Amino acid sequence: MKFGIIVLTLIISAHSLFAQQDSEKKGVYKKYKFKSGVVFYDEKVSSFDNNLNSQVRGIARLVFDNWGAKELKEEDLSEVQSGNFKDKRSRHTLTKIDFGTIYTVDYDDKVIYKTRDKDLDLDIMQRADLSDEAVKQLKEMGAKVIGKETIAGLECDLWDYNGEQVCLYKDSIPLKIVVKNPGFYSEKKAVQVILDKPIDPKEFDLPNFKIINEGTYSDNRAGLTRTQDYMLSIADLRKEMKKRGINLEDKNLTITPDLEKDIINILGKRYLNKQKKLLPSLIKAMEKAKVCIQNAKSEAEANKCMLPVKKIDDLLGDSTPEFDFKNLDEAKKAAAIKALDIEIKNTKITAECVAKNNKTTDVIMCTEGTLDPE
Numbered sequence: 001m002k003f004g005i006i007v008l009t010l011i012i013s014a015h016s017l018f019a020q021q022d023s024e025k026k027g028v029y030k031k032y033k034f035k036s037g038v039v040f041y042d043e044k045v046s047s048f049d050n051n052l053n054s055q056v057r058g059i060a061r062l063v064f065d066n067w068g069a070k071e072l073k074e075e076d077l078s079e080v081q082s083g084n085f086k087d088k089r090s091r092h093t094l095t096k097i098d099f100g101t102i103y104t105v106d107y108d109d110k111v112i113y114k115t116r117d118k119d120l121d122l123d124i125m126q127r128a129d130l131s132d133e134a135v136k137q138l139k140e141m142g143a144k145v146i147g148k149e150t151i152a153g154l155e156c157d158l159w160d161y162n163g164e165q166v167c168l169y170k171d172s173i174p175l176k177i178v179v180k181n182p183g184f185y186s187e188k189k190a191v192q193v194i195l196d197k198p199i200d201p202k203e204f205d206l207p208n209f210k211i212i213n214e215g216t217y218s219d220n221r222a223g224l225t226r227t228q229d230y231m232l233s234i235a236d237l238r239k240e241m242k243k244r245g246i247n248l249e250d251k252n253l254t255i256t257p258d259l260e261k262d263i264i265n266i267l268g269k270r271y272l273n274k275q276k277k278l279l280p281s282l283i284k285a286m287e288k289a290k291v292c293i294q295n296a297k298s299e300a301e302a303n304k305c306m307l308p309v310k311k312i313d314d315l316l317g318d319s320t321p322e323f324d325f326k327n328l329d330e331a332k333k334a335a336a337i338k339a340l341d342i343e344i345k346n347t348k349i350t351a352e353c354v355a356k357n358n359k360t361t362d363v364i365m366c367t368e369g370t371l372d373p374e
Contacts (some may be wrong), residue, residue, distance in 0.1 A: 029124045031068025032172045033131045036199045039173065040061050040192040043077060053246045055080050058091075060188065065199045067131075069124060071097045072204050096204060099125055103206055114212045121227045135171045151175040152190040169193070223319035233267045240266050261361050268360030276315055279351040282312045286344050290337050299325040302336070346371045 038061065045056035058077030064070060068147055074094040094105040099123045123130065134228075143161035150156075156175045158166040167176040175190040181299045255263075287306040292305035302325040312319040321343060323336040353366035 004188065018173070029069055030126050030129045030131045031070050031071070032064060033170050034195045035067055035171065036065045038199065038203065039175075039190050040196045041186045041188050042191050043075065047215055050182050051356055063199065066099075069097075069099050094206070096206060103211075106209060107207075110207075110209045112206060112209045114211050116224070118227060119181045121224065122231070125227065131172050134168060134174070138166070141192045150178065152193045154193055173266060222314045222317050222319055225314060227315055229270055233270050236269065237263065237266045255284065263330070264361050265359045272358070272363065274361055275350070275354045278312055278316055279347060279354060282309065282316075282345060283351065284346050285309045285312055285346070286340050287330070290340050293336050296328065296333070298324075299328050302328055302333070315365050342372050359371045
């Protein structure tokens with residue numbers, strides 16, 4: 001068990017979070033200035049040089065609800081190439097975001113990749129208002145408003161930056177996107193826009209393909225637990241600093257060694273309390289897992305041995321060791337048991353320090369130099 005990982009993550013991330021947040025935010029997460037919307041686009045792309053002429057035509061749609069917490073983007077395009085390399089192909093893409101869960105459809109292989117985005121989870125938990133982000137990014141790039149256009153019956157501001165243009169309706173809905181370069185022209189233009197109307201849930205349906213989980217953050221509940229604990233710990237820190245009359249967002253604030261320790265201890269308190277409660281059970285679960293793996297007859301049985309360990313790790317927000325049990329043999333059993341022995345040793349050391357200390361900084365000092373780095 002590596003006690004400092006979650007606390008260190010909190011410390012590193014805290015400063016940037018304070019910089020982003022105002023006082024306690026109310027309301028809901030917003031990506032758009034409208035609660036719901038459906039936008040249909042026509043797309044065309046032309047690219048050419050001495051050897052190749054490519055023409056792409058197709059349609060696209062943007063669907064969102066809950067101010068953008070639910071969002072679907074789809075493109076269905078056909079490309080015709082002429083010249084030295086004659087070819088005709090289609091491109092169909094679809095991405096769906098559902099309150100932090102991201103689905104990416106691969107129509108070629110007929111699978112859907114599922115993952116989660118930690119930053120998006122944080123934005124949703126903070127109820128961040130990102131509806132002005134498009135304009136902010138355009139300004140940061142140096143883009144300027146050069147006029148207005150009426151597209152699909154709506155007047156939008158036309159932004160221009162080095163030959164690239166985007167026409168935004170109410171600073172958040174793109175009605176036209178144009179990219180011009182030598183030998184290349186791309187235009188995506190809205191043909192129908194429906195805003196703040198009820199969205200049929202079927203609009204967010206995915207094809208009936210196999211879903212594959214990607215990444216430890218997406219397929220392990222521990223990732224979501226860490227994010228939730230992160231937000232709660234930040235709230236604890238804000239509350240405590242407010243009691244002391246300290247504003248951590250003050251650029252002139254001097255972080256003394258004592259204040260730094262206090263911040264670490266406040267941020268780590270929730271995790272420390274969880275460890276006091278759960279580490280003894282985790283040690284027992286890992287001891288049982290060793291015996292279970294030794295007696296396992298198949299990959300499925302060996303993986304099942306780790307489920308009680310994973311359940312506790314998920315509650316802690318810790319990652320669970322992953323072992324290769326495919327084509328299970330004695331060598332793979334021995335490797336897993338050896339790794340668990342190291343985990344158990346480290347967890348026992350940590351548990352002893354956690355049991356006799358009530359501050360995160362004291363636990364870190366207690367475990368310093370005693371944990372097996374393997």
